[in-house]
Amino acid sequence: MEVHVVSYPLESDAKEKCALAIGHFDGVHLGHRSVIERAVAKASASGMRAAVMTFDPHPREVLGRGSGYAASLTPLDDKLELFRQAGADAVYVMRFEPAFAEISPRAFVEEVLLRLGVCHAVVGFDFRFGHFGEGSAQSLSELGEGRFGVEIVPAYSREGLKVSSTYVREALENGQVELAAELLGRPYAVSGVVVHGDARGRTIGFPTANVLQDSAYVVPRLGVYAVRVHLPERNGFPAQTLPAVLNHGMKPTFNKESIVPVLEAHLLDFEGDLYGLRVRIEFLHFLRPERKFSGVAELVEQLGKDRDRSAELLRS
Structure with missing residues (x-):
C-alpha cells in the first residue's frame, strides 16, 4: 500500500485513476469500514486503484472545536494499518493546515480531488468539507457531476443508534470495552x-x-x-x-x-x-x-x- 502525505496546494498530479473514500476515520469503526469497503468494491469492479483520504491532525483540533481530539482512537500509524487490512491500494494523508482549512468546496474538488485522479468518491452521509464545513455530501455530488461519481453511504446503526467515533469514545470513558469492540468490529487496542x-x-x-x-x-x-x-x-x-x-x-x-x-x-x-x-x-x-x-x-x-x-x- 502506498502512503502519500500531501499538503494544499498539491505539488503534482496523480498518475493513476482511483476510487476514493474520504473522511477523518478516527477509530476506523464499522461505519467507516462501510465507506471504505464501498470504495474498494468500486475500484475492483472498475479496474482502478482503491484509495483513502484521511486528515492529520484532526480538523477539530486545528479549528479549536474539540480539546479532547488531541487523543485518538487510532493514531495515524494504526489507522494506516487498518486501511491496508480493508483493501486500500493507496492512502492520501492530507495535512490539515490553515491554508487547507480555508479552502472552498469547489476548490477542494477542482484543486485536490481532480488532481488526485478521482473517478469515484465515497463519503458518509454526514461528510462536511471546505471552509467552515460549508460543503456537504450532497454538494460534493453536485460539484462532481459530469466529472466523477459520488456515492453517499447511509448511517451505520446499532440497535437504532448511529455508530460514530463519539459513541466509541463514550463507551471507553465508561469502561464499556465490550461495547466499543462491537462498534469497532474488533477489540479496542x-x-x-x-x-x-x-x-x-x-x-x-x-x-x-x-x-x-x-x-x-x-x-x-x-x-x-x-x-x-x-x-x-x-x-x-x-x-x-x-x-x-x-x-x-x-x-x-x-x-x-x-x-x-x-x-x-x-x-x-x-x-x-x-x-x-x-x-x-x-x-x-x-x-x-x-x-x-x-x-x-x-x-x-x-x-x-x-x-x-x-x-x-x-x-x-
Missing part, C-alpha cells in the same frame, strides 16, 4: 513500549509490564481489565499473544499524591524480560474500578481474584 517501573509488583508476586503509550490514545476509564497482549518477535522467540490482567490507574494503595495514570499488565503464565519492546494491548473485559486497599495483604488477595477472573473470561 493501544500500543506502547515496556519501560521500567517501581518493581513493586514483582515483590508481591505479581510482576507487571509497565507500558508507556507511544501515541496519544484515548484510554478507557481507570480500572482493571482482562486484556490480550501482543508481543513482537524477540531474541529468537516468535511473536506471541498472551492473556493478561491490566490495571489502568494511579496505584492509590501506594501513591500518596496524584500522578499520571499508568498501564500495568500482569501476563498470565509468563516469565521473561520485555523491557524496550513495543507491545499492543487489546481491552476485552472490564473487571472492576480501581480502588485503594487497606494494605498489601488485601491488595494481593484481590489481585489473585482479578487474575483468576481474567483467565476465566479469556478462556471463554
Whole structure:
C-alpha cells in the first residue's frame, strides 16, 4: 500500500485513476469500514486503484472545536494499518493546515480531488468539507457531476443508534470495552513500549509490564481489565499473544499524591524480560474500578481474584 502525505496546494498530479473514500476515520469503526469497503468494491469492479483520504491532525483540533481530539482512537500509524487490512491500494494523508482549512468546496474538488485522479468518491452521509464545513455530501455530488461519481453511504446503526467515533469514545470513558469492540468490529487496542517501573509488583508476586503509550490514545476509564497482549518477535522467540490482567490507574494503595495514570499488565503464565519492546494491548473485559486497599495483604488477595477472573473470561 502506498502512503502519500500531501499538503494544499498539491505539488503534482496523480498518475493513476482511483476510487476514493474520504473522511477523518478516527477509530476506523464499522461505519467507516462501510465507506471504505464501498470504495474498494468500486475500484475492483472498475479496474482502478482503491484509495483513502484521511486528515492529520484532526480538523477539530486545528479549528479549536474539540480539546479532547488531541487523543485518538487510532493514531495515524494504526489507522494506516487498518486501511491496508480493508483493501486500500493507496492512502492520501492530507495535512490539515490553515491554508487547507480555508479552502472552498469547489476548490477542494477542482484543486485536490481532480488532481488526485478521482473517478469515484465515497463519503458518509454526514461528510462536511471546505471552509467552515460549508460543503456537504450532497454538494460534493453536485460539484462532481459530469466529472466523477459520488456515492453517499447511509448511517451505520446499532440497535437504532448511529455508530460514530463519539459513541466509541463514550463507551471507553465508561469502561464499556465490550461495547466499543462491537462498534469497532474488533477489540479496542493501544500500543506502547515496556519501560521500567517501581518493581513493586514483582515483590508481591505479581510482576507487571509497565507500558508507556507511544501515541496519544484515548484510554478507557481507570480500572482493571482482562486484556490480550501482543508481543513482537524477540531474541529468537516468535511473536506471541498472551492473556493478561491490566490495571489502568494511579496505584492509590501506594501513591500518596496524584500522578499520571499508568498501564500495568500482569501476563498470565509468563516469565521473561520485555523491557524496550513495543507491545499492543487489546481491552476485552472490564473487571472492576480501581480502588485503594487497606494494605498489601488485601491488595494481593484481590489481585489473585482479578487474575483468576481474567483467565476465566479469556478462556471463554
